[in-house]
Every structure is written in C-alpha cells, then in structure tokens.
Amino acid sequence: MTDDPRSRLSDDPRQPLDVRIDSPAREGLTGTTPASLYTRLKEDDQITIAPNWRPMDEQPSWRTDFPIDWPQDHYVERRDFMKFMVLTSLAFTVGQFWIAAQNWWRRRRGRAEITRIASLDNLPVGGIVTFAFPGPHDDCVLVRPQENVLVAYSQKCTHLSCAVRPRVEAGVIHCPCHEGYFDLAMGRPISGPPRRPLPIVHLEVRGKQIFATGIEERTT
C-alpha cells in the first residue's frame, strides 16, 4: 500500500491540504503549515486558560471535570474587589461626616457650667479629689502638688479611656492599663502608648472654694 500524504490529512476537517508546493491554498506561505491553521476556532473571550498556563490535556482531572473559564474568573474577581473597595470608600466618607456631626453636636452643647468641685480646706498638699465635669459621666481628677499649685485633668486616658491615677510624689499620672505616663504639671504624655495630652480642666479659686470653669482638649 502506498503512503499518500493526502490520505493522512483527510480525517482532519481543519486541514484540507493540497500538498503540492504550488497549490493555490499554499500561495504566499513559506512553510508547510496550512493557511487554515491560522484561522481562529474560538473568540479570545471564550478560550479557557488554566492558572498554570498549561494546556488543558496536561491539567489534573479535577480541573477538567470542573472546567472554569479562568480569565473570566480573574476578571470577575477583580471587578468584585473593586466594588468592595468603593463600598469601603463610602464607609470612610460616612465616618468623616459622622465626625463632623459629632463636632456639630459638641458645639451645640455650648460651654460647660461653672461647677464647684472642692474646697482648699479639704485638699491638703499632695491630695487628690475626683469629680465629674462637665457631665455626670465625665470623670476628672484634681491634684494639689504644691501649696499654691492646683491642676485638674480628665481622668480618661487618651489612649483607650482607662482611668488614670496621679502619683504626686513621682510627678506623673499613670495609666495602669497599658503603662502610659503623663506629666503631672502639664498632662502631656511622656511614655507609653498615649499620644495626646489629657484634657485640662480650667480652675478658678474663689475664697477657699475651687471651681471648674471649662475643659480643653489638646492635640499637643
């Protein structure tokens, strides 16, 4: 039986090749590849490419059993991630306006009323008095480190709002939760996690009575 090259190609419908070198189908080609080989069988968007870029016949069986259009999967993944990021962006913007609303509410409350908090007679040098100012849940602490010196601060640590405790003999205010320390004279953070100073309570002494006249939050 003679081996006719045309008979070997006749089973493949994509390659109806006339093997003669001067056939019209091969006109313009320099090699032996049939022109029909270059025609697209599928659109780019329909070609499945596995994540390891190997052909499908080299993939594990589970991947061929559950074929996934990986480029489409990657595309949808990134598209959904972008939607999630835009939602996150919306959440951050809502947070900004929530701060603005809180600020508006804080300003609307106005200045705190002047409140009597202690008497000099009941506060010896080195003594400490706790009081609530300006609201009933805003705990503050008044300290008399020297005869003629009075300081008062909010008792909430500026790190995570734990109650701070003055240590008059050491000249510091200590936060026991995370070992934060503030300077007793100015309320500024000197070590530990707090970064902002304690809000300072403005005081006024009238006769022997000590009054809180306002509270000031500070960034530095």
Add this chain to the structure above:
Amino acid sequence: MNVHRPFTRQQRTTIIHGMVAFVLMLVVLQLWLLTATMNAYLGGDESVIWPAAGASLACLALNAGLLRYLYHIDRARQ
C-alpha cells in the same frame, strides 16, 4: 446573536487592574484622612473636620466614577 463590547476581555482586565490600583490608593488616602481627622477631633481641633470631609467625598466621587466607567465598559451592546 453577536454581542459587541468596547474592549476585549483581556483589555478590560488590564483596565480593571489600573482602576483597582487607583481605587486602592484613594481608599488608603481616605483611611489616613479618617484617622487624622479623628485624632484632631479628639484633640479639640475643629479646623480640619470639614476640609477632610470634603476631600473624602471627592475621593468617593472619583471611586464611584471609576466604578460607573467599569459598568460602562462591561455592558454588552447588541
């Protein structure tokens, strides 16, 4: 039925990579704005609150615009 899209999927994937990078930068900027504004607010500094809210809103508008463009290029045309 012949479906026509302005870009091929490969082109759209490239576009979306660029968009995601840009959106991520904007979201990180918004996160920084939020933490800085919260710190200023808790410290009693009110001057930055509204400018920061405006900047964050502008970032959101950019992100939403990009998402809208993504829907636009993703939409099939007959």
